[in-house]
Amino acid sequence: MISVNQALSLIQLEAVAPRPVEVALEEASEKVLADNISSPIDMPPFSQSAMDGYAIRGNSSGEFRIIGESKAGDAPQFHLDEGEAVRIFTGAMVPENADTVVIQEHVEVKYNKLSIIKFPSTGANIRLKGEQFQKGSPVLNKGTVLNESGIALLAGLGINKVKVFDTPKIAIIVTGDELQKPGTVLKPGKIFESNSFMLKAALKRNKFREVHHYKVRDNILETKETIRSALAENDVLLLSGGISVGEYDFVREALFANGVEEIFYKVNQKPGKPLWFGKKEDKRVFGLPGNPAASLVCFYVYVLPALRRQKGFKNVDLKKASAVLSRPAENKSGKSLFLKAKVQDGRIDILDGQSSSMMHSFTQSNALVMIPGEKELIGKNEKVEYLDLGYGY
Ligand code: AMP
Numbered sequence: 001m002i003s004v005n006q007a008l009s010l011i012q013l014e015a016v017a018p019r020p021v022e023v024a025l026e027e028a029s030e031k032v033l034a035d036n037i038s039s040p041i042d043m044p045p046f047s048q049s050a051m052d053g054y055a056i057r058g059n060s061s062g063e064f065r066i067i068g069e070s071k072a073g074d075a076p077q078f079h080l081d082e083g084e085a086v087r088i089f090t091g092a093m094v095p096e097n098a099d100t101v102v103i104q105e106h107v108e109v110k111y112n113k114l115s116i117i118k119f120p121s122t123g124a125n126i127r128l129k130g131e132q133f134q135k136g137s138p139v140l141n142k143g144t145v146l147n148e149s150g151i152a153l154l155a156g157l158g159i160n161k162v163k164v165f166d167t168p169k170i171a172i173i174v175t176g177d178e179l180q181k182p183g184t185v186l187k188p189g190k191i192f193e194s195n196s197f198m199l200k201a202a203l204k205r206n207k208f209r210e211v212h213h214y215k216v217r218d219n220i221l222e223t224k225e226t227i228r229s230a231l232a233e234n235d236v237l238l239l240s241g242g243i244s245v246g247e248y249d250f251v252r253e254a255l256f257a258n259g260v261e262e263i264f265y266k267v268n269q270k271p272g273k274p275l276w277f278g279k280k281e282d283k284r285v286f287g288l289p290g291n292p293a294a295s296l297v298c299f300y301v302y303v304l305p306a307l308r309r310q311k312g313f314k315n316v317d318l319k320k321a322s323a324v325l326s327r328p329a330e331n332k333s334g335k336s337l338f339l340k341a342k343v344q345d346g347r348i349d350i351l352d353g354q355s356s357s358m359m360h361s362f363t364q365s366n367a368l369v370m371i372p373g374e375k376e377l378i379g380k381n382e383k384v385e386y387l388d389l390g391y392g393y
C-alpha cells in the first residue's frame with residue numbers, strides 16, 4: 001500500500017496540462033490567465049482631470065478669465081493663452097496646453113473671473129495620458145488568477161474576451177442499491193444519499209461549475225455503461241462507493257472494462273484507505289470511498305488539488321499551518337491520520353466522532369490534523385500540522 005505522499009506525487013505526475021480557451025470577460029473571474037496581456041490602449045487614453053476645478057497653465061499668477069467648460073465625456077479643443085482657465089470636472093479632458101488643475105475649493109469665482117486662493121504644484125490633479133499603461137506595455141502575466149480587480153482592469157482597457165484555462169467538466173457517479181433521495185420516505189434497509197450533495201457543494205464553493213450527476217445500482221453492466229458515458233462527457237470522474245472489496249463493489253472492474261488504467265489503489269491512511277486513482281488518455285478518475293467523511297477527506301487532500309492544477313492554479317493544496325494540541329492524541333494504526341479538528345487562537349482540538357461515516361464532527365471543524373503513520377503518541381501542547389479547510393470560521 002502506498003503512502004499519502006506517494007499518492008500525491010502520482011496524481012501530480014499524471015496531471016493533465018491546463019487547456020486554454022477564450023471566454024467572455026464576464027466568464028473569466030476565478031479563472032487563470034492563459035496568456036500574457038499587454039495594453040491595447042494608452043491608459044488613461046487622454047490626460048484627465050482628477051478633481052472638479054479649473055485647468056490652468058502652471059506658473060501663472062493673478063486673475064484668470066474662464067474661457068469655457070470641459071465635462072466628462074466631452075472632447076473640447078481648448079488652447080489656453082496667458083491668464084486663461086477652463087472650468088473642468090473629474091474625468092474630463094484637460095486642455096492640451098494646461099498642466100495643472102486647481103480644485104474648486106481653492107478658488108474664488110466672480111462673474112467670469114477666477115482668483116486662486118491656494119496654488120497647487122504644477123501638474124497637480126491631472127492623470128496624465130498613458131501614466132498607468134502605454135499602449136503595448138505589459139499589464140497582467142499568464143498564470144494570474146482573475147478576480148474582480150483584474151476583471152475591472154481588463155474591462156477598463158477595453159478588453160472583453162480573454163484566454164484563460166478551461167475548467168474541467170466533472171462527473172459525480174454515486175453507486176449503491178441502498179441509496180435513496182433525501183425528501184422521500186425511507187424504506188427498510190435504505191439510507192439517504194448524501195455524497196453527491198456534498199461533492200456538488202464542495203465543487204460549487206471552488207467554482208467548478210460544470211458538474212454532471214450520474215447514479216448507478218450495484219450492478220456491473222449498469223456501472224460499466226455509466227462509466228462509459230461519463231468518460232465521453234467529462235474530463236474528471238469522481239465515483240462514490242463501490243470501490244472496496246465486497247461482492248457488490250463493481251467500480252474497479254467496470255473501470256478496467258472501460259480501459260481506465262489503474263495508477264494506484266489504496267493509500268495507507270485513515271479515513272479513505274480504499275481511494276482509487278486512474279487515467280484514460282486525458283481523462284482522470286478518482287474512486288472515492290462511500291463513507292461520506294472519508295470521501296470528503298479524499299476530496300480535500302487529493303481531488304481538489306488535482307482539479308485546481310488542471311484549472312491552471314499554481315497554489316493547489318489547502319493551506320498548511322501548525323498549532324498546539326490541546327489534548328494528547330494516539331495513533332496505533334500505523335496509518336497517516338486525517339482528523340477533524342477545530343483550531344482557535346493557535347490551539348487545536350481534535351473532535352470526537354472521527355468515524356468515516358460521521359459527518360457531524362466535520363461540520364464543527366475548520367481543520368484536518370495530519371498525523372504521520374509512524375507517530376504513535378502526540379502529547380498535549382505538542383505542535384501538529386493541519387490543513388486549513390478554508391471556511392473562514
Ligand atoms: P461502499 O464503499 O459502497 O461500500 O460504501 C461504504 C459506506 O458508505 C456504506 O455504508 C454506504 O452505504 C455508504 N455510502 C455509499 N455511498 C453513499 C452516498 N452516496 N451517500 C451516503 N452514504 C453512502
Ligand code: MG
Nearest residue numbers: 175176241242
Ligand atoms: Mg456500495
